[in-house]
Amino acid sequence: MAEKESTVFILDLGASMAQTNSGRKESDLDWSMRYVWDKITDIVAANRKTLCVGIVGLRTDETSNKLQEDDGYENISVLQELGQMTMSSLRSLQSSIKPSKTLSGDAISAIVVAVDMIDTFTKKLKWTRKIVLITDGQGELDDDDLGDIAKKMNDSNIQLTVLGVDFDDPEYGYKEDGKTSTKAANETTLKNLVNECQGGIIASIAEAIDELDTPRIKSVKPYKTYDGPLTLGDPETLPAAMNINVERYFKTHLARPLGASTVVVTSEQAGGTQSTHTLDDDGMEGIEFSAVKQARAYKVNDPDAPGGKRDVEFESLAKGYEYGRTAVHISESEHNITKIEAQKAFSIIGFIPWNKYEPFLNMGETCVTYARKHDAKSNLALSSFIWALMELESYAIARIVTKDGKDPLLVLLAPHIDPDFECLYDVPLPFAEDVRSYRFPPLDKVVTVSGQTLTKHRLLPSDELTEAMSDYVDAMDLSTYGIDGEGGSAEYAPIDETYNPAVHRVNHAVKMRAVHTERPIPETPSVLLRFSSPPEDLIEKVQSRIASLVESAEVKKVPPKAKGRRQRETAKPISGLDVDALLGAERKGRVSEANAVPDFKRALASTEEISEIEDAAKQMGTIVRSLVTDSFGDSKYSQALECIGVMREELMNLEEPGLYNSFVRDLKKSLLSGALGGDRRDLWFKIRWSRLGLVEQEQSEASDVTLEEAEEFYKSR
Template sequence: MADKEATVYVVDLGASMGDCHNGRDESDLDFGMRYVWDKISTTVAASRKTWTLGFVGLNTDETNNTQDEEGLEGYHNISTLQEIGPMTMTELRELHPKVKPCEAYSGDALSAIVVAITMIEEFTKKLKFKRRIILVTNGESPIDDEDDSITDVAEKLNEHNIELVIIGVDFDDPEYGFKEEDKSRAKRQNEETLRKLVEACENGVFGTMQQAVEELSIPRIKPVRPFKAYDGPLTLGDPNKYESAISINVERYFKTKRATPPSATTVVVNPDRGYTQSQAFDDGDVEMGGTEFSNVKHMRKYKVNDPSAPGGKLDVPYEELAKGYLYGRTVVPFSDSDMAITKYETTKSFTIIGFIPFDSYSPFLNMGETGLIAAKKFDEKSEIGLSALIHALHELESYAVARYVQKDGAQVQILLLKPNPGIEDEYECLYDVPLPFAEDVRSYQFPPLDKVLTVSGNVLKEHRLLPNQDLKEAMSDFVDAMDLSGFDVDEDGNPVDYAPIDEVYNPVIHRLNQAIRTRAVHPDGEIGPPPEILLRFSKPPEKLIKKARPDIEALIDAAELKKVPEKAKGRFKEAVKPLSGLDIDAILGQKKRTVISPENAIPEFKQALATAEDDETVEKAVKQMGEIIRKLITNSFADVFYPRAAENLRVLREELIGLDLPLLYNKFLRALKKSLLSGELNGDRREMWFKYIIGGQLGLVTKEESEMSDVTEEDAKAFVKK
């Protein structure tokens, strides 16, 4: 059963919380709510009914709590802004505008804690809950510092097993290394009072908000409970046929599970319903933050040609359809009954089919998530049998290979079973990983890296494609210089692991979760940059790069690396000079191209544009290319030359976009369309327009494709449809 939690946030909303301190450009309330909103949004995202929370405002202008309604003194300016219960997106949006600085300053923090205790007591009763109260304040408002009051509140917290977390804005924390200078006497006294309260609690935490906000960037790993994937016998041989067969009752759990980013859902705004407080409707609609969204529903209709039906099309029910598979150019129908014959029937089983030594297995063959196999609980015979199997595999240095079917009808998996005799961690079990089938293995052959084989069969150890001895030594020194194993050291100067496995987080998952939490709380705010901890291992450390700089320079010299000139952008591109400094065109005796031949139009057109120095030269090349396209269409017998003309048109479009001259292309295409549809190009050429130009997406160049264009997306669509 999932853990039950009841958390109440007590936040100081007094007038002093609206001020900025210690050089921050945000108020104390906004600074503290960064922590609170992150925690609340995490609870909302989990969407667990057993994770409940409430919200109490301290130093509010109004008074709204159970103790004040009963006539008790000392509970003024304390309001219950959110009763304990599951938090939804709608309630989060409703709570957000209520959290703002007020004018009051006389509310008592200890009284607010008592209000939170009462809320938890009434909600959880005697049930098993994880109870927690989180107080956020800057300690500027008066607090009852009598020892009796502190003792009474502490005893109440201990009685109900409630964890008290007090996080103060600009509170001193010697362990974290923060101390506020010029602190007022009242704040110093209130801070000591709250510290005494935490020390009197059996389960209490006292900290400063600076540390809490800083730790928000550290991703929180979602705890996952063990999930039993299999419960049944692990067999060696067939117990139904042979008495010597072994059968051990085992349970299989997932040891590792692949984490995935949260998936998105396609929704549409429902205009038929106004604002509503409901969270879900019977038809699948959901309401989020005052805007109701509906799930997108897909509807498919299947039609066949039927002259007797209205419109020549007949609707066919989905139940009457059959899947078809291409066999050459023929479609072969395959009904559900045929599919049932091809389905491989399986039954639940877990049986060992062989053994292999440790050294004959390569880790790259792992195909999935790791599982853990343990003996069935309270089955002494199975525990002894599995222990004997584990120790036998360990002593023989062998793995077991097993055939695994999780349940009836499931796919067959081949698992590799690794023994864990419990010598180091005192837990005997088998670890398993899926193995590939023969069809999953792809064997590719590559040429050797240390020699070159010639066509005649000679073996060359020295070749321009092979590294020489200097390059090998430079690469070896570079690899040693970039070694991370001894880069990071601890306080005593001993080398430690630079990238511990528990500190390497998936940036895709945690960055997306951070963005979702931010957008949930602040629908119109900006999403901040990713935390540094997610980017820490995305690049080598600067200190290591600086230390290895001589080895990097030596490797560059040994490999004779030269920087490739960047591709020029803009109207006219400067001719790229070879690194050798030689003029290739002069050596080959080539001149700048002025005439484009229809037989080799595309390469010659590109060459003409590459050497163009002004707009006039480009316009001449475009004019020639346009004439070639027109002649291809005019001289085409049916659609023989249409693909060739379309390819020339595509190159013309791409090159003019790259030169920031889309107006030339749009002008030519408008004239070409008029000629095609009017019959000027030797007859009816509408197929060229509809199939090759529109179908090939060779329409007008829009502003989205080039900033120099004067055609909008709507104009381009209208030009195609007109």
């Protein structure tokens, strides 16, 4: 169960907070609220009833608190009582956060009000209690009872954090010049109070704001996945079988970005009906949202029913599985036979040496297994088993069923020994269907068709290339490229400083939009992109290695693809034979329906005059119309589409897009008018889907069709 936390934020809303200082473009209040909104949105996203927040306004125009009858508590207002923070309360709170017109208000008294709120709400129960004061230190402070206040906070286990606007912070490296005497005295007073409080913190809020972009790792309590015996052999039939009481927990767990919910705007008519469900986090600028409900209806063909279909109940349906193009149905009774009625168990079924196992077989998330707590016998037995695996350099293979009825899973158990603890790590193993075996030719030799083995070949790297690549890889080593706190070498990208941009970027965007609905989403924080590319200075250092590698590999720039020309030289075969003469002079330039695509390409390759290109295009157009006209349903549509695509590409290469555009315009009219054997609109939709319309100017410079005309052409009219 998550710990119960109560936090009270004391926000200084005095008139001085409306000023801009230290070269900032936003007011001190707006700048400070960056930190507050970040913390509050984290709390809203957690959606925990045991995570409670209270807001106290300091130096407000009005006074509203339980202690206002006493002297010294003026201009302090409770903006939100301690309780769960929701989107609705976040919206209402935003309208209250604005600078006041007064400079009066005692921050020490505001702390007393916050302490009273926490004591009243949490009573003597087990809670984590925090007070966060954010101020510019410009108001007057009463420091008479600091010792008593600190003692009360220590007795109540309340942690005090003071974040000051432009406060001096030697550790952060900031000192404000020209500080007023009032602010300097207030800083000293607050520092004295914090020093007397257990676990108190005082710092410049600039440091807290600078750290907002760095993701905060969520601490998760251990989640137990299995609690029971780990066996080797059958303890019920074999007295010597191993039986150790263990507990298994998640060690790693996949983190996913926030999921989106589909909602609709609640209509006024449906607002009071039972069919409308309003979300808890409603009230976005007066707009309420409703969850989208889904309903399924199952129908079967029935000629006697109205409309030819009849509704059926879900319970009367059988599960169907697609097998090729056939739907194979399995009844519930037959389906139950395929399910394994597994019992909860964790049993070892074999062992494998370390050097016989490939790491790429690891699948899924890692779990860790310990001996059961307060069970000395199980601790000793598991320790012996772990040490045996270490000495034999072996892994164990185990079958685990976490609960009765769950599917069994095979896992690999790896021993781990530290001075403080011993455990077994396990990862799921793949099924045979999960393993894909691909065969590749060897990288160090070439085997000819006759069986001869070659170690030097144009497809094999030379010794110079291998050495150049080895030097380049060594020069790009990142394992010791980082710098530790003492200036020595360290790991460049430690795991605890590497964050998932997909997860944390979505979190940043959602929090920003929750607070500021109109502002644009800021750029991705640099901390998330820190390791997205290699260090620039390292790349500069290895340029000489890259040059050597390029030279050894004989890397050459591929020339750009030459554009087609109207007058092309006919490709001559190496043999010197006249293929056209062998095929017969009468077939030169002819395009037959039986072999349309090769004939069309051959005809264009042998053209010498523009009239010959036009003739080949006309023949191909006639073949396409014939295929469409003779097609029974859509039986010849695929062949027609292939011919159209080849015709379009070849004429573009010859810089004659006008011939294709004339053809496709006429084809569209014929298809939509029914002139090609009836209604052929379905073929027109396929042409649109394949983007085989007009050739526009960006695709071919010889075309006189604009992009707008090409897009207009796809409309069915």
